[in-house]
Amino acid sequence: MGLLKRNPFGHILFLKKWLIRIAGSFTHKRYRGFNQMHIEGSEIIRALPETNVLFISNHQTYFADVVSMFHVFNASLKGRENNIKNVGYLWNPKMNMYYVAAKETMQSGLLPKILAYAGAITVERTWRAEGKDVKREVNPNDTENIKIALEDGWVVTFPQGTTRSFKPVRKGTAHIILQHKPIVVPIVIDGFRRSFDRKGLRIKKKGILQSFVIKPPLEIDYENDSVDSIVEKIEYAIEQHPSFLKVIPADELEEQARLDKDRMWKY
Template identity: 70%
Template sequence: MGLFKRNPFGHNLFMKRWLIRILGLMTHSRYKGFNSLQIEGSDIVRSLPENNVLFVSNHQTYFADVVAMLHVFYASLAGREDSIKNVGYLWNPKLNIYYVAAKETMSKSLLTRLLAYAGSISIERTWRADGKDVNRQVKMSDITNIGTALDDGWVITFPQGTTRPWKPLRKGTAHIIKNYKPIVVPVVIDGFRRSFDRKGLYIKKKGILQSIQIKEPLEIDYEKESVADIIEKLEYAIEQHPSFLKVIPQEELAAYEEDHRKREWRY
């Protein structure tokens, strides 16, 4: 790789490779050390094409979720079987993996800017800004950037747009799916809100079992299925459909809401 080669967003790939290596080494023990990470679906990751893949996941922290997924993807592509053992997989990471994140979040500090350089597609949220509810139009440049990332490689998105569970999925994800026709891979995560603070930067509790389940790609009729159909299919796939609430004890839900309220990040 040349020293000056860049991706479609102008990021120097030599710098990005070393940034991923350094951040990967710094964060590895958060998932295999202080806590443990149970993985399912490494074989699915290895079966995917080089580009136009959209990973759709539930969300529990701002950063710990996506960093864990990147570890799992890099390790799976390097031949690890449902494991992130031996960080040698960081030496040659897949450089065209991107993740969708709020622009205001990714510009908060030097650390978030480094995380953004490692692969963020920063977008302006249409429903929230500076800790307040807003209602603004989707920026077409944001949609175009996601399409550019899909054309170049893989994209991770969290369609609920919040770390709170059971919230409705944003319709924009379904529009992107209908427009760009990617392979859609559901991911279900758990354990991150118990082990990290809401931002996912600080370890709150050690010895927690975290999990990442990568499911088989969804079968989607891009032409015939409506936005509502796709949204419902995604809700079931990432286990965030309202019907899942029926099998969770109310005491557990109440305890989670109280814990979440105490940890809420104020802007």
């Protein structure tokens, strides 16, 4: 790799690689040390093609969620079976991995700007800006950048566009799916909201069992499925459909707590 070789967005790959290595080394204990992460589905990652893959996930923190994906994806590709043991898997990380993030979030300070270099596709939110509700047209440059990223590799998006649970899935994700026909892989995460602050930068509580579940690709009829039907499929896939809002019996909660305690330090 030439020192000045760049990706389609002009980022120097040599710098990006070292950024991922350094950031990965500093953050590894956040998922395997201070806390533990239970992973399922690493074999699905290894079976995916090199390009045109769209990951959809629920969202719990600004940055910790996507950082965990860099760890899990690279560990899986290096043969780790549902674990992130030995951070050496980041020595030669996957370089064509991107994630969709709000432009104002990634420009909110020096650290976010540095993290953006690792692969952010920044977009202007059409419904929210500077903490206020807005209504504006989609920036065509944003959709074009997502297209470029899919043609180059993998893209992670959080289709609810917020870290708040059970908010509606934005239809823009469905439009992207119908237009570019990617393989769509759902991911469901949990425990990050309890582990970290809202930005995902500060450890709020230690000893949390985080979970990271990679599901098989969605079955989508790109020619006949409607935007609304794809939105509904996404809601079910990332477990954010309103039907998941239910009262869980106390005995079930107690049993889950017991299992979490049993599993706490086994990974």
